[in-house]
Amino acid sequence: MKNSLCKIWAVVASVVSLTTAANCTREGLLAAANSYIDAQTSGKPSSLQLIATNFTYQQNNKISDISKGLLSTPYKIDLSRSTADTVECASYTMWISSTGSKPFVVGTQIRHANNDTSTITMIDTIAATTGDLFFDAKKTLGYIKAEDWSPINSTASRPSRDLLKKVGDGYLDMWTDPKAADSIPWGTQCERVEGSQYTNPCGKALPHGGSAKPNGNRRYVIDEESGSVDVLCEFSSLGAWPDSHEIRVIDGKVKYVHTITVMKT
Incomplete structure (x- = not known):
């Protein structure tokens, strides 16, 4: 009986170990x-x-x-x-x-x-x-x-993963989709930093389509705790440029946008 219990606990420990390793x-x-x-x-x-x-x-x-x-x-x-x-x-x-x-x-x-x-x-x-x-x-x-990137400690206040992905995609779609800019929940005090070009509020002077080439090869990192999405991509709408767009959402509204765009490779 003792040996049987030992075997059972060994199996349980193994399962727990595998589960923990998979996290x-x-x-x-x-x-x-x-x-x-x-x-x-x-x-x-x-x-x-x-x-x-x-x-x-x-x-x-x-x-x-x-x-x-x-x-x-x-x-x-x-x-x-x-x-x-x-x-x-x-x-x-x-x-x-x-x-x-x-x-x-x-x-x-x-x-x-x-x-x-x-x-x-x-x-x-x-x-x-x-x-x-x-x-x-x-x-x-x-x-x-100068930005505040404190964690969003209240789970109820964090943007959903789905919203963050939609905001990231919506931003990159603005160059091909005339409706994309208006689909994004811009904050009234949103700050946009494109390279070193600063714009406040973010929702000012945005593209509304015009390019036939979508910004593709998108790779995402989505962090609900920080309320952010980063998308690495090829910015084909302007010239097949390597690009990173990071966006932070606070209380359901876009607060920060950062772009890193390489014009030569």
Whole structure:
């Protein structure tokens, strides 16, 4: 009887262990994002826990060698911020380096296979620098440092995943769909930072269609706790440019919009 009970508890423990291992946690995602920032600061991608097989590094929508990419050069990071998507087991990190001979504003999505945040399956980076759309890292830094990205602690106040995705898609659809801009719940004090170009309120001077080319190749990180969605894409409406659009929704209204757009690859 004792041996039978021991076997039963061993099976239960095994099931619990497997269930726990299958959970993609916010803490795990943010820890991996922090390790990415540490690797970028040191310029040592070898410090990252990359999956042994089928790892992918993509920079400005092109699959690249991580040892020859942005991560192989150390940068002094003036500001960084990360969000987490436990459904897709992915994170989004924005960082700014405003000093030195080559400043950068970067948006990176990190993805994990099988809900296992202990290893990284993909690093997907959009990296803008001097000469890119409205680029001025010091101005961008000033605008974004002034923003409030406190967590939305009340579950009832958080935007739904569905709303966040609709807002992200609606924004990118404005160039092809004349009705898209009016479908977005703009806040009265919404701030839009496109490169270093600042607009307040966000709902001013928006496109209402006109392009025949949709902005495609969309990859999402949706974080209800921070009320944000980031979409990496190809901004084909203007020129097949690598692009990141991050949007934050507070109390059901768009509060912040950030764009990182690379005009050359």
